[in-house]
Amino acid sequence: MIVTRFAPSPTGRLHLGHAYAALFAERAARAADGRFLLRLEDIDLARCRPAFADAILEDLAWLGLSWDGPVRRQSEHFADYRAALDRLAARGLLYPCFCTRKDIQEEIARAGRAPHGPDGPLYPGICRALPHAEAARRVAAGEPHALRLHMARACDTVGGALAFDDRDAGHVVAAPGQFGDVVLARKDVPTSYHLAVTVDDALQGVTLVTRGRDLLPSTHVHRLLQALLDLPVPAYHHHALLTDASGSRLAKRADAASLAALRDDGVTPAALRTQLGF
Numbered sequence: 001m002i003v004t005r006f007a008p009s010p011t012g013r014l015h016l017g018h019a020y021a022a023l024f025a026e027r028a029a030r031a032a033d034g035r036f037l038l039r040l041e042d043i044d045l046a047r048c049r050p051a052f053a054d055a056i057l058e059d060l061a062w063l064g065l066s067w068d069g070p071v072r073r074q075s076e077h078f079a080d081y082r083a084a085l086d087r088l089a090a091r092g093l094l095y096p097c098f099c100t101r102k103d104i105q106e107e108i109a110r111a112g113r114a115p116h117g118p119d120g121p122l123y124p125g126i127c128r129a130l131p132h133a134e135a136a137r138r139v140a141a142g143e144p145h146a147l148r149l150h151m152a153r154a155c156d157t158v159g160g161a162l163a164f165d166d167r168d169a170g171h172v173v174a175a176p177g178q179f180g181d182v183v184l185a186r187k188d189v190p191t192s193y194h195l196a197v198t199v200d201d202a203l204q205g206v207t208l209v210t211r212g213r214d215l216l217p218s219t220h221v222h223r224l225l226q227a228l229l230d231l232p233v234p235a236y237h238h239h240a241l242l243t244d245a246s247g248s249r250l251a252k253r254a255d256a257a258s259l260a261a262l263r264d265d266g267v268t269p270a271a272l273r274t275q276l277g278f
Contacts, residue, residue: 002034003207006060006067007197009041010052013258014059016276017212017242023278024239025210026065037204038067042075043191059259063269072204074196081191084199084229085147085184093154093228094184096135096145097127115180118217122180123148144188148181158227164219167237176224178217198222202231213238242276 004025008018029036040056042048057071088094099107107124108114114121127135128150139145155177162174184195201209209219216238226233244256262272 001207002029002032003037003205004029004034004210005037005039005201005204005206007039007041007200007211008056009044009047010049010056011044011047012052013055013260015256015258016262016272017256019059019063019259019272020242020276021210021212021239022060022063022065023273023276024237026067027278028208028210028237034207035068036065037069037072037206039072039200039204040074041193041196042073043078043189043193043196045075045189048075055260062259062263063272072200074191074200077200078190080199080203081185081196084195084225085191087229088149088184089147091157091228093150093157094147095128095130095150095181096139097123097148097181097183098138098143098145099123099126117178117180119179125181128181146183146187147185149184151177151179151181154224154228158224162223162227164223164233165235166216166219167235168213169216169238172216172219174220174223176220179221182221194218194221195225198225198229198231201234202226202229206234208235208237210237210239212241214241 006022006025008014008022014022026036028034038060040053042053053073060067085094103126104121104123107126108121111124114124116122127148162176164172164174166172182192182194184192186192200206216236219236219238223233225231259272
């Protein structure tokens with residue numbers, strides 16, 4: 001059975017890009033008599049708002065979408081992510097990082113150059129070699145820190161090549177090392193996007209992950225985490241992104257027109273579905 005999910009973050013109102021992603025996932029499930037799930041990725045407690053979560057449900061209902069089973073809210077499942085972190089820590093694959101953004105920028109400036117990944121300059125490894133006793137003392141003292149994945153050690157642990165299949169990109173050999181030592185948790189947010197979505201997709205039985213093409217690089221990290229945590233590997237379909245007249249991706253931060261605004265302007269769900277090709 002195909003099981004897909006739509007997983008927005010309640011940090012603002014949904015826009016056309018979200019509508020396309022939700023309709024795309026629902027169509028993939030319903031066409032195969034499968035299940036379509038809804039998940040709210042609300043781990044960032046500082047930016048996510050209950051009002052936005054309610055608005056997401058309202059907008060999806062207006063579009064005529066229905067989902068199977070209860071909505072999974074990530075903020076209610078931090079224990080699941082903690083368990084995954086504990087498993088990685090037990091294998092010696094995590095280390096505490098006490099660096100601020102300023103510390104990292106200054107270290108990169110001193111070095112004169114830094115390897116780059118999909119998200120920009122890679123973390124230069126300042127805290128990777130801290131003596132265990134010193135790191136433990138600083139953690140016990142309550143010093144703010146993140147938990148980073150020791151990427152080289154993690155890749156050595158799984159051994160051999162990892163891969164995943166994408167309905168658009170084809171068979172992809174994973175290269176998680178391009179991200180460097182990614183953050184998997186912070187003191188104020190006890191998980192990361194990478195860890196939470198990987199754990200959730202497994203726990204929810206997702207067999208087909210549909211999402212925007214901009215997230216294809218992240219799948220390299222997710223494939224590594226699946227291997228480290230002995231989780232099933234779903235199929236993927238990273239679809240094209242909606243863009244504005246200038247060719248820029250629709251985004252909340254770029255003030256893309258919200259579904260609520262379109263609704264207020266008299267746009268009907270049927271007209272919007274037709275516009276988006278559904």
